[in-house]
Amino acid sequence: MPSTFRRNALALTLLAGLASQPLAAQKAAPAAKSDFHAWAPTPPMGWNSWDCYGPTVTEAEVRANADYMARNLKSSGWEYVVVDIRWYVGNDTAHGYNEKNPDWNLDAYGRFVPAVNRFPSAAGGKGFKPLADYLHGQGLKFGIHIMRGVPVVAVQRKLPILGTKLTAADIYTKEGQAGWLHDMYTVKAGPGAQEYYDSLFKLYASWGLDFVKVDDLSEPYHKPEVEMIRRAIDKSGRKIVFSTSPGETPVAEAQHVAANANMWRTVGDFWDSWEQLKEHFEVCNRWAPHIRPGAYPDADMLPLGRLGIRAERGDDRMSRFTRDEQYTLMTLWSIFRSPLMFGGDLPSNDAFTLSLLTNQNVLAMHHRSTHNRQLFRRGDLVAWTADDPATGDKFLALFNAQDQELAPASEAAWASPLITRQTPGQSQPVDVDISGATRLYLNVRDGGDGIAWDHADWLNPTLSNGPATKSLAELPWQSATAGWGQATVNKSVSGAPLIVGSKTYAQGIGTHANSLIEYALPAGYTRFRAMAGLDQAGAAQNTGGTLQFLVFTKSPLRPAPADSVQIPVALAQLGLQGTCTVRDLWTGKVSTAAGEFAPFVRRHGARMYRISQGGK
Structure with missing residues (x-):
């Protein structure tokens, strides 16, 4: 990795999350203030409009979700409010994109600006600043989604690049254009390219932006544009957390993306599907060695609560995950230290969904645990563990991912x-x-x-x-x-x-x-x-x-596994001896164990524990 990042990473190891080194190796000097990794000392937590509103969210809906967050979630560490894709199109459509006659909104320098019919406070050239100010006034942070590249419409109109004599038509190539949405062309490295990205983030910084999710960047991995965006953010003078999307980001690029971004996707779009959730056990295990302070593999959003109001996929619904599956989702994301971005409509939350988002014991583990890793996988019975650097306690997450199998x-x-x-x-x-x-x-x-x-x-x-x-x-x-x-x-x-x-x-x-x-x-x-x-x-x-x-022509389903099974764990595997105190992080119940701990775990469910040396 570049020497600058190597020095900064060493300086950040007092921050929670350096999973690939032993605890003794995680003591170093405080982080340098100039290092962007210090802007996300714990995995970012917030709300994103995509899962419930697709490309059609309005300012009123954003404010309603922000108000809920300020009242109910801010005290638990939730802080980002992110407006997802195509906020610059005034007539976009649910369940897909309007590519026939989009009502573009962009400024004289080819930079998209908010559609005023959807975001009224942006009128008069104010952009997202009034909305960002509203969120900042509640102690929250503001984020947006953008697409990698330069707008096709800016290229067609040959709009100038701020601070240069060049136009958008001088910096683009059709090579690598996204196949699923055609708003943008690739920015080719050369004269005007960096200046274009610099102009973007100069505008975003003036709005008060705190977080940017850049789409069509991770898979395939667009290294030159990743680097241009990193430089542009650094030049903007504002601490803007940088997220790449969608995945899977190539594991071979783990060092590069960690040197340039705060979080990066490990999967494609994730929805309320058990099949997709089960795939994350392998994905998270693959990426766990690359968790770093201020740089986090991102398992994607939490499709919980009310989804699909006007989303790209599916109908208006509460999450199709069962309660057991929701515990699995929150437990795996937390012990993996993924960023937590809630996708449902917050004002529609029920008490159970809110309880998942505000469990202080689970969130404390998510914030400060280290050496996060898979302990074992026995078929579809999975164990993860992590350390508490402050106490020496061990965290243990157990998952029963067994399914009714199909005939070959x-x-x-x-x-x-x-x-x-x-x-x-x-x-x-x-x-x-x-x-x-x-x-x-x-x-x-x-x-x-x-x-x-x-x-x-x-x-x-x-x-x-x-x-x-x-x-x-x-x-x-x-x-x-x-x-x-x-x-x-x-x-x-x-x-x-x-x-x-x-x-x-x-x-x-x-x-x-x-x-x-x-x-x-x-x-x-x-x-x-x-x-x-x-x-x-x-x-x-x-x-x-x-x-x-x-x-x-005959049922392909094999006999179903038991609804609940024991998952035995030798405490010695966790480095523990003798009698230990076991605290269930989800329920708060306390018990003791010696030698072996073997709780029952429901099918598709999960359990999460803090285990301390010694009795109650």
């Missing part, structure tokens, strides 16, 4: 090869003999590539017996699961038309891996035919999704 693909009546956007037509014809079957199970599985956009469509699904046919889409299913969202008839899982390989289909079933849909078959039908395809929503995202479609 070899037992299916029909199985597709892996389908990707490189597959011709991004689809595969389905033709299955179902003679004598009374049940039909449509199963879609993730191809295992780490891409979360596994939107899957069963197109024109038809039962037949000779000339007699019946559309499966007209039959009610017995049950349906989806790895994200909900299975939907005659629409994709995102609510859009069924589009595969640039062709739109009127009939079909939209779902998302991992998915299982069960039907009771009417008598007499002998064949099932369909087209199985990767929906356009998945094919268009970054490298696209990867799916396998399977058809079963």
